[in-house]
Amino acid sequence: MSAPAAVAPEAVRFAADRMLGRLARWLRVLGHDVAYGQHLGGRTLVRCARDEGRVLLTRDTRLRRDRQLPPHVFITSDHFREQLRQVAGAVPLGGAPLLRRCLDCNRALDEVPRERVEGRVPPFVHQRTERFLACGGCGRLYWPATHRTHMLQELAALGLARSQS
Numbered sequence: 001m002s003a004p005a006a007v008a009p010e011a012v013r014f015a016a017d018r019m020l021g022r023l024a025r026w027l028r029v030l031g032h033d034v035a036y037g038q039h040l041g042g043r044t045l046v047r048c049a050r051d052e053g054r055v056l057l058t059r060d061t062r063l064r065r066d067r068q069l070p071p072h073v074f075i076t077s078d079h080f081r082e083q084l085r086q087v088a089g090a091v092p093l094g095g096a097p098l099l100r101r102c103l104d105c106n107r108a109l110d111e112v113p114r115e116r117v118e119g120r121v122p123p124f125v126h127q128r129t130e131r132f133l134a135c136g137g138c139g140r141l142y143w144p145a146t147h148r149t150h151m152l153q154e155l156a157a158l159g160l161a162r163s164q165s
């Protein structure tokens with residue numbers, strides 16, 4: 001007999017099909033690890049979900065015939081807001097920090113001191129920003145900016161996140 005662990009549940013990981021690029025990025029905004037790319041479709045996607053313990057997100061209705069399909073959500077809408085709601089209704093979202101994952105390549109971002117980003121961001125941003133985040137994969141830099149505020153407002157409107165930072 002073991003007592004239940006007192007840790008927060010791990011954020012659900014996903015594998016999203018090629019038709020769900022926008023949804024994949026929004027799930028990354030929410031902190032989820034989302035496998036997504038042009039190489040991931042059909043059987044390759046199913047294998048990725050199964051091997052890596054990811055929830056499969058797909059619009060490919062042909063996959064419905066697979067009786068051994070790993071845990072999955074069939075996405076029916078064309079619109080990312082509706083898609084996000086559909087995922088939220090099927091799987092618990094959240095459990096990971098917001099905006100800490102590269103939207104392009106899915107890697108967790110690292111904090112970098114401001115002196116290391118000098119010359120790589122506009123001078124006024126460098127001056128006014130204390131904390132930067134960098135992707136070790138593509139090198140993209142992130143910092144709190146208006147797009148972040150917009151994302152948080154969007155998530156709040158969807159009922160998926162609190163509106164403060």
Ligand SMILES: [Zn+2]
Binds near residue numbers: 102
């Ligand atoms: Zn990246």
